[in-house]
Amino acid sequence: MDMKVYGEAQGLPREVDNYFVDEPEAGRFNVHRDLFRDEQLFELEMEHVFEASWVFLCHESQVPDADDYLTTFIGRQPVVVLRDQAGELNAFLNVCPHRGTRLYTARAGNSSVQMCPYHAWCFDSAGKNVKLKDEELGHYTPEYAGENHDLIPIGRLQSYQGFVFGALPGDVPELEDYLGDTRFFIDTFAQQSEQGMEILPGEVSYTYDANWKMQVENTMDIYHLTTVHATFAKIVAGRQERELAAAGADKVKAVDLNSLSSVASGTYTFDHGHTVFWGTDPGQENRALWASRDDLIARGVDQLTVDWMFRPRVINYFPNLQFVDSASLQLRVIRPLSAQKTEMTMFCLAPKGEPKEGRRRRLRQYEDFYNATGIATPDDVACYEDISRGGLAVKSEEWIQGFARGMEKVVAGPDELASEIGIQPLHSCSGVRVQDETVFRGFYREWRDRMRAATGGEK
């Protein structure tokens, strides 16, 4: 079979390596603007980034009971995650094998038998075909009746701490190896309750007119806080003044972004393109978890892990999952729709069995900052779309500037904090007001390696 080779033969204007200038020794790292606007590149990245390895699908708390299902996508492929009657999770392409009709049309639900709306073939929650309509009337050959008409499983499905990932091909690394040392950060969420985490009811979904990588960058980007979220910072400052004036008033505060951008912070990059930001929260007593800190120690969670639970932190899992613990704990799932259209779905994540006051605080802080209705998200989205309307519309300019701030602070391997918790990042960067942009390189290098391998080069 001929190997499928992309590149100039497919009309791409340049080889994959030429979409980057990666010369850290010369102080340069640049990304070509076509990564954010070229539809042909988009097709390739859907195939070789999203559809070729692990992507996040859902959290187990979204499908807790037998016959629960949840529909989602791996790249452009529709997928359904099902819990069967034995309690096992499975994932299948969400299409009837007969004609390919979409089978589960709702976002989520509970169904012991799902009927295809076209010719009424029926499937149980283990994906097994339990009825071919009118089979008893005959007219099928014995060969056809003997073929497999079950749902088509995806290649791999694995969970870590209840977070479910899937891959279309079967030959991908074990999930634990894919997540690597970033598992420590998932543990800082999962260990907040002996019962694990849960996604709270309700989800918010919206689209924006810009590339999906804008969202990847923005979530790790602390440099933008003091400009884009100046409004939020002013509101928080105003509340503090009013609280001082009215002692005894409700003091459910969100993180003070003014403080967050001026204290020690840092970033890590890991194998497979995962990246981490951490900060310092001078107002950690306002956090939902604060009242439970003694209980955490009492039930054996080590002090270092507890300390990390109170650091603002962002974990970006290549390619489509983001944990954001700043104003509250949010899970963000990225679904690219085209080179310049992206769907975001967001959830509030919480420890199961959280005390009532903590849960109230979490929800109020969550709705304050996040979501299309919060004080922060619309300002971010306006920036992404202005980049599409502005800089990306200018074809004569090839290179995006940036990815440079923090360069003087980057070290290969772990820094002191990483060594303390025993993790091995590829790069570390930390300092006061460092607002590091070099962390994005980890993501882009993984993107480049995946695309390079897919276009016939060595990874």
Ligand SMILES: [Fe+2]
């Ligand atoms: Fe932002």
